[in-house]
Amino acid sequence: MYSELITMNRRRPLHFVVVTYQVQGHINPAIHLANRLIQIAGARITFSTPVSAHRRMFPSSAAPDQEVEDGLISYIPFSDGYDDGFHDYHSRHEVDHFISRSKQIASENLSSLVASLSARGRLVTCIIYTFFSPWVADVACDHGIPSILYWIQSATVFAIHYHYFHGYDGLVAAHRSEPLFTVRLPGLRSFHIRDLPSLLTISADDLLYSSLNTVREVFAATDSEKAWPRPTLLVNSFDVLEVDGLAAVGDEVDVITVGPLLPSACTRDRDAEELTSATDLFKSDRKAYMEWLDTKPERSVVYVSFGTVIVARKKQLEEILLGLKECGRPYLLVVRKDNPREGVELVEGENGMVVEWCSQTRVLSHPSVGCFVTHCGWNSSLESLAYGVPTVAVPQILDQRMNACMAEEAWGTGIRGELNEEGVLEGSELQRCLDAVMGEGELGVEIRRQAEKWRDNAREAIGDGGSSDRNLRASVEEVMRKATE
Structure with a gap:
């Protein structure tokens, strides 16, 4: 037919x-x-x-x-x-x-x-x-x-x-x-x-x-x-x-x-990926961050991005940088050009890279990425599932809170960071979440197992x-x- x-x-x-x-x-x-x-x-x-x-x-x-x-x-x-x-x-x-x-x-x-x-x-x-x-x-x-x-x-x-x-x-x-x-x-x-x-x-x-x-x-x-x-x-x-x-x-x-x-x-369509990158509202230097990821061990990198709408407050950006430093893992941090940076020291080096934008599917599909710290927009939630990358959820507005809830309670692919009274994820809380998700404890092992299971389910559905x-x-x-x- x-x-x-x-x-x-x-x-x-x-x-x-x-x-x-x-x-x-x-x-x-x-x-x-x-x-x-x-x-x-x-x-x-x-x-x-x-x-x-x-x-x-x-x-x-x-x-x-x-x-x-x-x-x-x-x-x-x-x-x-x-x-x-x-x-x-x-x-x-x-x-x-x-x-x-x-x-x-x-x-x-x-x-x-x-x-x-x-x-x-x-x-x-x-x-x-x-x-x-x-x-x-x-x-x-x-x-x-x-x-x-x-x-x-x-x-x-x-x-x-x-x-x-x-x-x-x-x-x-x-x-x-x-x-x-x-x-x-x-x-x-x-x-x-x-x-x-x-x-x-x-x-x-x-x-x-x-x-x-x-x-x-x-x-x-x-x-x-x-x-x-x-x-x-x-x-x-x-x-x-x-x-x-x-x-x-x-x-x-x-x-x-x-x-x-x-x-x-995941969808077997590399041409479509090139087209989407070409029509992004935000542009990036793909070669630099992909080459940096190539130098890192498997599942070692923390990828941090809050999408195209959320602009992190100065205090939040400072706490994220503090938590990344304290956890000691290599990180790729996205801070958009329109995000205020005055007074915030964006330290880069062997252990960290800061970019204004990147191709998220390219990053999440890289074997060195072990965790995604995300605002939990639905596109990001699906991408983390499709590539089997565990998440630390930092939801802000719209549907993000429900997506974070499902990732933690329904799918078991991540945990939700708790915000303080000012609505900020403190550096110590980020470190706790990263240690839980990426560590060798029972919770981390189970989260990674669930992430791999949902990756396979996603690929089967669209295949x-x-x-x-x-x-x-x-x-x-x-x-x-x-x-x-």
Whole structure:
């Protein structure tokens, strides 16, 4: 059957428009999905993100706001009215205005883009969008095109949001100031308030409350008839990783696992890794840190990175450096260029290297890396699982707290560092965690064993004939059938 559908695709090629929010944590998994769609179905992809991100992806382009062709992927940006980015995160009013205005302008310009593609003979088969862009479903509906939400967080976090927006918001709101209060949601094991996604526990006057309303719109779109063929989403996870999370919404939503989608040896796609590095919003000198890692013994290096959003405070950076020094293990520390460094001595030498950015999948796949000190964003969580690297979790915002909870309690692949009253991971606590994870004690041995087990499970899921591979192929088949009706 699949070969027959591929033959149909040659007669009427599939054309997916992939629309993503303008941050690296959305762009990367969207690119990985686009490459898998090309790999398994020969689909044509139009990858679209706001101009502000497109310019950073292609800084050397002679026409930075124009289309960039790369094989079967065309990168075509749309304007959201903030082509130089939005930087005025000073008041709730300013953030609200940004979200409202950018949504209106982005909707109009994406609609024009879809019409332009059709006029050029590139009819759009389906639009896929990440979850901070719920307005995309309206654009797709206006053009009579099916749309699918690509949920780039965990299935468990999706289920938590689902129940929150379907009757449990009052319970969470009533106890949001009680971090150890136990929350019980249908189909899920018990959690503490402190483990829930941070957007669900903020007050109405919080600067990020607008973001909660945006996520609320995502679920409103999922509940509506605009979803196709019924409330459906692709999630960057795999079946055995989140059995409870996948079952927790019952038959109300069709949650389809297609991950872990990574540009790595885990997915057998080195070309995709090179492409993702080329489109990173942050650039790095890969040769230097990879050569440094080559000089270190197996599983000896502590890799520390808090992703593309979190900026470490001066006190936190100082404590991390203190803990790394005291533990005595070689370390690779990422301190982004936009992270304040004044007054912080970033000591480098034989035992430590500090970089402004790096290819995380390259680093995690290196045999010298023995532990990942991470903020526990979902992309980083999946990458650590896919490469079998144990973690020390230092969660901050959004879904990171739940990801840290699952790594420690559900998967057994790491431990969570405890923050002090100021929200800082002290150097002594970091040292304790590293000694536990990387040491030869019973806990460290078991964590490494679990990390290897989940690595094998992840590779099986995304490999030929694995659960996620089958799921994505079946989704493409359904799109093909609809396109030929």
